[in-house]
Amino acid sequence: MKNIINIAVVGLGQVGIFLLNELNTKKKDIELKTGKKINVVAISARSIVKKRRFKVNKKIFYSNPLEIFNKTKIDILFEAIGLSDGISKKVVETALKKKIHVITPNKALISKHGDYLAKLAEDNQVNLEFEASVAGGIPILRTIKEGLATNKISKVYGILNGTSNYILSEMESSSDSFANVLKKAQKFGYAEPGNPKLDLNGSDAFAKVRILSALAFNTKISKHKCLMEGIEKIELKDIEIANQLNLRIKLLGISELINNQLFETVHPCLVNKNSYIGNVGGVMNAVILEGKPVGESILQGEGAGPGPTSSSLLSDLLSILRGNIKKPFGIPSNKRQSIKCYNVDNYVNSLYLRFEVKDKPGVLSTITNRLAKYKISVKRLIQTPDKKNKKATIVIITHKTYELNSKNCLSIFKKDKNILKYPTLIRIYN
């Protein structure tokens, strides 16, 4: 690699502009650590005039990022637009084909097209780095690829979406509703102002789970969607009841090998309030790995925001400048195997079930009979009457049961006019 490295930054949103400033202010430090001089020679965004946190050099500005490839010679490109397809994919694809290293925090792109793009990078002998796509500032991908490289990993899980974690923490601490806390999160920039859906419905965390699985188990990125639920249906009431039970609700992403089949899921979990994971609050992310021979390893840090994301983007840059490993997923693409998906029906959990019912005789027995029919045994039952409205809340904690049983069991309650809404189900993390 030559000694002067030309860099392009495509996408100047929150992350891109912060990164650009870091690149400009940390040149000396980067030279000290790598022996290379970096030069930002091209930047691109939709609008040149938009007000940004740091000033941009208009002389190197391109409104069409694809023009960069014709007009200037670059060695490394940062893609920070963030689409799963479209211009994001086009820019990355073009760069790799032109033997330009690519660094991106784009989990949507990598979780969807990572296999194809990794192969492209390998064929062109350049790096495709995406440390920032999972868990922000936590260098979890590098840790799996390098720091724990020869461990046999059996499970990776954790809190992978800072927005959801913030909302759940804030609902608990301020006793406020989902809707109000979401507004607060948007105000503070923790949730997308326009469409926060991908954070809240579990999609964002699921994309990260997929990238983690591929690295931890040396497999192709899975296309299955075993089980994905977000936090949209969590009510303050659930958080308060959990609290009384010494539990706390967390949105967990889980990837696990079960009988050599891949089980990937994202869903809210009830965890012990005194557990480690129960105490990761606010916008923090945490990833827990179980591996042999290392045992359990935990990494925790800020999961989002321009600072932590830039930290990971720059670690990718240094890795490239130091001439480090080339394989995007640690091993050659053609050695990464497809893996069968574990049947979600066999997923086993204790459940928290909340029923809102009419307070009349026979309702409770309808529920318990139905549970018994599906061999779901009750561990604890709390009925709280709301006499004024002639309603009651019934919370049932069950013993462990199969996903299939709970699905079939609960389906009938859609039709029961004494059950006022479809029961809330939250799995209890063991």
Next chain:
Amino acid sequence: MKNIINIAVVGLGQVGIFLLNELNTKKKDIELKTGKKINVVAISARSIVKKRRFKVNKKIFYSNPLEIFNKTKIDILFEAIGLSDGISKKVVETALKKKIHVITPNKALISKHGDYLAKLAEDNQVNLEFEASVAGGIPILRTIKEGLATNKISKVYGILNGTSNYILSEMESSSDSFANVLKKAQKFGYAEPGNPKLDLNGSDAFAKVRILSALAFNTKISKHKCLMEGIEKIELKDIEIANQLNLRIKLLGISELINNQLFETVHPCLVNKNSYIGNVGGVMNAVILEGKPVGESILQGEGAGPGPTSSSLLSDLLSILRGNIKKPFGIPSNKRQSIKCYNVDNYVNSLYLRFEVKDKPGVLSTITNRLAKYKISVKRLIQTPDKKNKKATIVIITHKTYELNSKNCLSIFKKDKNILKYPTLIRIYN
């Protein structure tokens, strides 16, 4: 680098023998991840006949490790003897001079001779890797050098000695004395059977703090010893009183930049029972980094034992086989600066002071007057009489005070015959 790599393992204790087995059983995985075939061509230990966990190949056994260099051609050497000088240093030195990469978990060696050996490695253009020297299976050194490479780190601290952490946890959970729990730790292999002193007096953790400082702050390894205390003086009584105060005792290693001066210390701390660090129990290690722009990052994992140590040793091996970075401390040796040591007298903490006194009039006022004279103000005072023995225990929690004040203040109590033993001081971590 050629495709077949010859390896020597020197030292076949708990770590060395486990590593040897991993090298023999993970050849295929290593080839998949690096494209290199490894061959263990030489092993060395004092005794060829000693009973070991895994069988050794006697044909490649050397009782004198220095003979290896004359008899066979090796590319990478693992040093797992563990001395700070003597044969450990000699073997590593010789290997580096002969352009052989070296991997070692030896914190005593690196914290004492790391600067010299790093320079030697750089001059000979080979790697000197020592991930396993700090925090066992936690890839903390690689995380600082690579994953968080361009962050400005202001502080690194944590639980760095698994033996001490096990003893403190076990004293609390079993309400047993230091001496008894130490015996238990030795029985389970968590403490050295012969001489556990280096673990218990803080030396082991201090060596790790020094290595962390050098990496986090890009400085030479310091020679100062700002403040080092181990857990030897912690009594069950202190643990029980801490418990009542919702505190817990942890041995922390801390490295921090204060006004561009380096402050390194190891001492027992009282931490909140609900804090993250307060809940890292047993033989677990945890390292917390404060950096910009990444924010606070936490890494937790098993800190000792052959499994976690081998995990880190193999990550070093893969790094070398992949041709990754050469600088042992991340930047060239000649760019690493010496740094002034922060004056420990200015270290500020709230203190827990426990006095064992004769229960007679005037003793309490002697203590409080003395504290007042040194401007140490009392936040909380708990006096518990032991009427039968005409004694009393006085526990004082102070407001923040300078180390110098507390040192001068307490010195006089050596001579006071009403104070039955020199007061116990434990700093409260804010």
